[in-house]
Amino acid sequence: MSEVVHVPLGARAYDVHVGRGLMARVGAAITPLLRRPRVFVVTEERVAAAHLSALRTGLGDIAAEVLTLPPGEATKSWNQLARTVEWLLDAKCERGDVVVAFGGGVIGDLVGFAAAILRRGVRFVQIPTTLLAQVDSSVGGKTGINTRHGKNLVGAFHQPSLVLADVDVLDTLPDRDFRAGYGEVMKYGLLGDADFFAWLEKNGPRLAGDPDLRAEAVRHSVAMKAEIVARDETEQGDRALLNLGHTFCHALEAATGYSDRLLHGEGVAIGCALAFELSARMGLCPQEEPSRVRAHLARMDLMRDLRDIPGDLPDAEALLALMGQDKKVVAGRLRFVLARGIGDAFVTDAVDPEDVLAVLRFAA
Incomplete structure (x- = not known):
C-alpha cells in the first residue's frame, strides 16, 4: 500500500512513492526506467547489513552491481566521490543506465552528485532508508559533498527519476537517527x-x-x-x-x-x-x-x-x-x-x- 506524490518539473518530473512494503516491489517500479536489466547500487555498510538482501530480492531478475561505502557525514567527501565515479566507470555504467542511491541523506547527496557528473549526467533512483532522507534530502534534486570550507558547497541540481520511500525500512533505524x-x-x-x-x-x-x-x-x-x-x-x-x-x-x-x-x-x-x-x-x-x-x-x-x-x-x-x-x-x-x-x-x-x-x- 502506497501513495504517490508527483513532482511536476516538466521533462524532469518524477514520482515519489510513500508507503509500506515498497522494497518487495522495487523491481517492478524500476523496470520502466531500464534499457537493460542491470542497476548500479551505491550504499553504506549499515544499510547493506540490514537491507541489501531485501533489495536484491525485490529487484528480482534485475542484476545489481553494488558499491558499499563507509557510514557517516565524512563520506560526503572528494575522496569518496572520486571512488564512486571511478567504480561506476570500472563497472561500465553507461549513460542510459540507472544508478540507485540506497541509504540516508549522505548516500543520496553523494550518489546523486556522482550521477550528475558521470558521463555528463546519468539517471538515478533514490531509495531513502532514513526518516530524514525520506522527508527531505531524497526529493528536490540537491546533490553534493562537503569540503573543509563548509557543508554542501560543491554540488549540482540533478533530479532523481524515481523515489521509493518505504516506511517499513525505518523499523531498523536507531532511535537517535529517527x-x-x-x-x-x-x-x-x-x-x-x-x-x-x-x-x-x-x-x-x-x-x-x-x-x-x-x-x-x-x-x-x-x-x-x-x-x-x-x-x-x-x-x-x-x-x-x-x-x-x-x-x-x-x-x-x-x-x-x-x-x-x-x-x-x-x-x-x-x-x-x-x-x-x-x-x-x-x-x-x-x-x-x-x-x-x-x-x-x-x-x-x-x-x-x-x-x-x-x-x-x-x-x-x-x-x-x-x-x-x-x-x-x-x-x-x-x-x-x-x-x-x-x-x-x-x-x-x-x-x-x-x-x-x-x-x-x-x-x-
Missing part, C-alpha cells in the same frame, strides 16, 4: 503549515511505533517539499524557506567536524529553535512561539540549545564566522529564514549580527 530525522519533519510545519505542526504536537511521539502515522508524516512532508520545488527548482526564491534552521545548523556541523557529536537533523532542530528565538528577539513573533517550539522538541527528546551538544564548541563570534561560508550568503550578507509565527516563515538578510550573537550566547 529522532534526528524528525527535526526535518517538524521543520515543514514551522515553515508553512501551522495545522501540520499541531498534528505533530499530537502525533509526533507516536510516529516511531505507528507505521501508518509515519507514512502520513512522510507523505505530507514530501507533498509540501514537492510543491515548493515545483515553484522554485534551483532556489532562487521560495525554496530557500526549506533552509529554516539550516544557517545555524551548518555552522554547528562544521564546528563539530561533521561527526557523530551532532547529526544533521539534530542540528536542524537546534537551528529551528534558534531561528524562532532570533525572530522573537527581533520583534517578528511573540515569545510564546519559540517557547512552543522548544516544548515540542523537549517532548520529542531532541536537542534545543548549543549546550545540548556534547563537547566544547567555539564561541559565538567563531560560530558567526562559520555562518559566513553558508551558501545563502549574498554579497557578503547572511540570509536567514525567520518567522512571524509557526507556519509563517520568510527569508531576509536584514539581521543585525549582534542579535545573532546574543541568541548564540543565550543557547550556549
Whole structure:
C-alpha cells in the first residue's frame, strides 16, 4: 500500500512513492526506467547489513552491481566521490543506465552528485532508508559533498527519476537517527503549515511505533517539499524557506567536524529553535512561539540549545564566522529564514549580527 506524490518539473518530473512494503516491489517500479536489466547500487555498510538482501530480492531478475561505502557525514567527501565515479566507470555504467542511491541523506547527496557528473549526467533512483532522507534530502534534486570550507558547497541540481520511500525500512533505524530525522519533519510545519505542526504536537511521539502515522508524516512532508520545488527548482526564491534552521545548523556541523557529536537533523532542530528565538528577539513573533517550539522538541527528546551538544564548541563570534561560508550568503550578507509565527516563515538578510550573537550566547 502506497501513495504517490508527483513532482511536476516538466521533462524532469518524477514520482515519489510513500508507503509500506515498497522494497518487495522495487523491481517492478524500476523496470520502466531500464534499457537493460542491470542497476548500479551505491550504499553504506549499515544499510547493506540490514537491507541489501531485501533489495536484491525485490529487484528480482534485475542484476545489481553494488558499491558499499563507509557510514557517516565524512563520506560526503572528494575522496569518496572520486571512488564512486571511478567504480561506476570500472563497472561500465553507461549513460542510459540507472544508478540507485540506497541509504540516508549522505548516500543520496553523494550518489546523486556522482550521477550528475558521470558521463555528463546519468539517471538515478533514490531509495531513502532514513526518516530524514525520506522527508527531505531524497526529493528536490540537491546533490553534493562537503569540503573543509563548509557543508554542501560543491554540488549540482540533478533530479532523481524515481523515489521509493518505504516506511517499513525505518523499523531498523536507531532511535537517535529517527529522532534526528524528525527535526526535518517538524521543520515543514514551522515553515508553512501551522495545522501540520499541531498534528505533530499530537502525533509526533507516536510516529516511531505507528507505521501508518509515519507514512502520513512522510507523505505530507514530501507533498509540501514537492510543491515548493515545483515553484522554485534551483532556489532562487521560495525554496530557500526549506533552509529554516539550516544557517545555524551548518555552522554547528562544521564546528563539530561533521561527526557523530551532532547529526544533521539534530542540528536542524537546534537551528529551528534558534531561528524562532532570533525572530522573537527581533520583534517578528511573540515569545510564546519559540517557547512552543522548544516544548515540542523537549517532548520529542531532541536537542534545543548549543549546550545540548556534547563537547566544547567555539564561541559565538567563531560560530558567526562559520555562518559566513553558508551558501545563502549574498554579497557578503547572511540570509536567514525567520518567522512571524509557526507556519509563517520568510527569508531576509536584514539581521543585525549582534542579535545573532546574543541568541548564540543565550543557547550556549
